[in-house]
Amino acid sequence: METSTKTLVFTGSYAEASENGICVYSFNQDNGDLTLLHQVSGVKNPTFLNINTETNRLYAIGEVAKDGGKIGEVITFEINPSTGALLELNRVQGSSSSTCHIQRDPEDQYLIVSSYHGGSVGLIALDEHAVASKWLNEQFHEGHRSNAEQQPRAHSAFFSPDGKYVFIQDLGLDKIISYQIDKKDNTLKFHGETLLELGSGPRHLAFHPSGKYAYVINELNSTVKAFRYVSEEGRLEAIQMLSTLPDDFTGESYCAEIAVSEDGLTVYGSNRGHDSIVVFSVDPSTGELTPIQFISTEGGHPRHFSLMPEGKFMVVANRDGDNLVLYTVNPENGMLQFTGKTIEQSKPVCVKPAVFKV
Numbered sequence: 001m002e003t004s005t006k007t008l009v010f011t012g013s014y015a016e017a018s019e020n021g022i023c024v025y026s027f028n029q030d031n032g033d034l035t036l037l038h039q040v041s042g043v044k045n046p047t048f049l050n051i052n053t054e055t056n057r058l059y060a061i062g063e064v065a066k067d068g069g070k071i072g073e074v075i076t077f078e079i080n081p082s083t084g085a086l087l088e089l090n091r092v093q094g095s096s097s098s099t100c101h102i103q104r105d106p107e108d109q110y111l112i113v114s115s116y117h118g119g120s121v122g123l124i125a126l127d128e129h130a131v132a133s134k135w136l137n138e139q140f141h142e143g144h145r146s147n148a149e150q151q152p153r154a155h156s157a158f159f160s161p162d163g164k165y166v167f168i169q170d171l172g173l174d175k176i177i178s179y180q181i182d183k184k185d186n187t188l189k190f191h192g193e194t195l196l197e198l199g200s201g202p203r204h205l206a207f208h209p210s211g212k213y214a215y216v217i218n219e220l221n222s223t224v225k226a227f228r229y230v231s232e233e234g235r236l237e238a239i240q241m242l243s244t245l246p247d248d249f250t251g252e253s254y255c256a257e258i259a260v261s262e263d264g265l266t267v268y269g270s271n272r273g274h275d276s277i278v279v280f281s282v283d284p285s286t287g288e289l290t291p292i293q294f295i296s297t298e299g300g301h302p303r304h305f306s307l308m309p310e311g312k313f314m315v316v317a318n319r320d321g322d323n324l325v326l327y328t329v330n331p332e333n334g335m336l337q338f339t340g341k342t343i344e345q346s347k348p349v350c351v352k353p354a355v356f357k358v
Contacts, residue, residue: 006358007309008084009034010058012046012350021046022060023345024084032313032326034343037084043075050102051354055130058086059111063098072099072113074124074132081356094135095122101156106163110181119152121168123188136186145174146198156204161211165191165234169202171219176202178234194236204257209264213287217258217269224269226287240288244269244278257304262311266334270302279335293335298325303349317348324348
């Protein structure tokens with residue numbers, strides 16, 4: 001019996017627990033149509049998601065009021081690939097503050113959550129059923145780079161191509177801090193750090209598919225910094241930094257998401273304020289970038305975006321535009337074209353596609 005595949009798109013948003021904060025859409029790879037299949041309420045601010053197609057699991061961050069403040073929780077859902085329905089399996093709490101990003105290790109043993117407000121990174125165990133089960137360790141970033149009022153702001157976690165290291169972008173410290181997972185003690189072990197320009201505010205990172213390069217998008221000064229990845233040392237070596245904005249733009253703008261195409265020839269970044277996606281071509285021999293396009297996101301505050309599987313489309317989530325916007329991707333140069341298709345959704349901030357066997 002032949003197995004077919006189905007592409008689903010999962011979105012997270014800013015939402016009260018009483019609202020539908022997580023949505024599931026089917027995605028048509030031929031024409032780019034998004035069709036709403038399922039919605040989930042009961043989670044406050046599920047602003048970032050992680051999907052595992054091998055175990056049919058969705059992991060969402062949420063926040064809970066406690067002792068006059070907020071703490072983070074992780075909710076595990078079972079995904080029904082045929083219908084898109086989500087079944088809640090478990091909740092685990094333990095972060096000392098609310099979280100903003102969730103990542104899964106390559107061996108599917110751990111989740112890593114980043115806390116912007118807490119300036120910390122948390123390690124969570126996955127049990128034999130791929131359910132987030134136990135809070136293991138929390139590492140707090142300390143100090144400041146330029147003034148005593150500057151606070152650590154851990155924003156995201158991304159694993160190196162070999163899976164040995166996890167790189168944490170700390171927006172407040174203008175650093176990328178790397179760890180290794182000590183599986184014996186179930187802790188995050190400090191490995192090293194990369195200093196960025198003061199006031200840059202590193203937010204998200206994307207590795208090149210070759211494993212040779214990494215690109216960090218800096219929220220506060222609207223730049224992308226390119227690095228060479230020295231894999232034998234688990235170290236980033238700076239190559240280039242350039243603006244994500246057109247030369248003639250004079251307004252206020254802040255970056256959010258960054259992604260690299262599957263063929264490694266294009267890098268994309270989002271600008272909130274200019275409300276655009278910047279498209280860079282990549283020199284495969286050096287990893288250096290050249291801007292080739294700035295295109296409107298057809299809505300305000302493009303918080304996150306994703307290239308769809310097969311690379312023919314991109315979906316952008318505009319938080320203030322309350323919409324998901326569809327673009328085609330030019331196979332020759334990676335440039336984008338608005339399709340005219342948008343989906344209304346309240347305050348979307350994360351969009352994650354996944355292909356399932358059905």
